[in-house]
Amino acid sequence: MAKKPVLGKGINALIPEYPENNADGQDGRQIIYLNVNEIEPNPYQARTEFDEEHIDELMRSIQEKGVIQPINVNRVGHTYQLIAGERRLRATKKAGLETIPAIVLEIDSQQEMMELSIIENVQREDLNPIEEAEGYRALMDMCFLTQEEVAQKVGKNRSTIANTRRLLKLPLEIQEHVKKTRLHMGHARALLSLEEDEDAMLELGQRSVEEKWSVREVERAVNNRKNGRNKKRQPSTPQHRDPHMTSFEERLQHRFGTSVNIRQQDKKGRIEIEYYDGGDLDRILELLLDESE
Numbered sequence: 001m002a003k004k005p006v007l008g009k010g011i012n013a014l015i016p017e018y019p020e021n022n023a024d025g026q027d028g029r030q031i032i033y034l035n036v037n038e039i040e041p042n043p044y045q046a047r048t049e050f051d052e053e054h055i056d057e058l059m060r061s062i063q064e065k066g067v068i069q070p071i072n073v074n075r076v077g078h079t080y081q082l083i084a085g086e087r088r089l090r091a092t093k094k095a096g097l098e099t100i101p102a103i104v105l106e107i108d109s110q111q112e113m114m115e116l117s118i119i120e121n122v123q124r125e126d127l128n129p130i131e132e133a134e135g136y137r138a139l140m141d142m143c144f145l146t147q148e149e150v151a152q153k154v155g156k157n158r159s160t161i162a163n164t165r166r167l168l169k170l171p172l173e174i175q176e177h178v179k180k181t182r183l184h185m186g187h188a189r190a191l192l193s194l195e196e197d198e199d200a201m202l203e204l205g206q207r208s209v210e211e212k213w214s215v216r217e218v219e220r221a222v223n224n225r226k227n228g229r230n231k232k233r234q235p236s237t238p239q240h241r242d243p244h245m246t247s248f249e250e251r252l253q254h255r256f257g258t259s260v261n262i263r264q265q266d267k268k269g270r271i272e273i274e275y276y277d278g279g280d281l282d283r284i285l286e287l288l289l290d291e292s293e
Helices: 052-065 086-094 110-122 129-141 147-154 158-169 172-179 185-192 198-210 215-233 243-256 278-288
Strands: 031-035 071-076 079-084 099-105 260-265 268-273
Touching: 052 086, 079 086, 079 099, 079 110, 086 099, 110 129, 110 147, 129 147, 129 158, 129 172, 147 158, 158 172, 158 185, 172 185, 172 198, 185 198, 185 215, 198 215, 243 260, 243 268, 243 278
Parallel strands: 071 099
Antiparallel strands: 031 099, 071 079, 260 268
C-alpha cells in the first residue's frame, strides 16, 4: 500500500498536477467523472465572493474545450465533498454539463480536511486580501497552527502572514472597500497606522475612495493627521485655549486631512494649514476654492 502523503508543504504535497490526457495520477490515483449534483460544497471555502463575469468566461471555455484540470474532492460515505475547484464546478453546472472530472481523496479527519481546504484556497493568487487574511486566521484559530507553521504551509514569509492578518483590524467598511478593490493593500496598510483612531481611519478611507487617492496620498494624509493629533496633545504653550477655537481646529483638520492651527493674538490672528508637498497643496487649494459647497 502506498504511503499516504502528509500535510506540510501545501496543496502540491497532497495533490500533484495531473496531465489532462492521463486518466491516472502520478501516485496511482485515478481521475473519474462525477455527477455535478453529487458533489457537496466545501464548508471551509475561503472565497466569499465569486465574480459572475469570470464564471461566465470559464463556462464558455468549458463549453468549447471541456474541463482541463480536474477538481479535487473528498469521499464522505457515498457522497463527495469539494476540496478545490469551486469555480470550475459552478461553471460546469452553468454550461449544462452533467459530469465533471475529479480526483478523489480519502481524508481521515475533518481537521485534515479543513487544513487542506484552507491552504489550497489561500495559495490561489485571485483571492482578495481580506479573504486571504481570513484564511490565515482560520488556519490559526480553527486548525491550531502557529503563524510560523502557516507561513511554511502556504510558502510565504512570516511577515507576509502577519501583515495580511492585520487587515482584519480595519473597520468593516474599509474591509469592504478592499474586497471590492476600491482600496488596495498599500492603502489599507497606510490606514492601519491610525489603528487607535477608528474615526480617522473611516474618514480617510472614505475620502481616499471618493477622491481616488493614490497610496502616497493616503500616506501623506495619515501622516498629517497623526502630526496634527500629536501637536494637539503637546501644545506649544501652557495657556488655556478657547474651547471653541479648539473645536474649530479639529473640524478643520477633519475637513482638510492635515494639521490646522488657529493662532490668536488679541483680536487678530491667523489660520495655518500644513501641507506636505506641491500635490498636497493643490489638494487643499481645491478644497478651499470649491464653490459647490
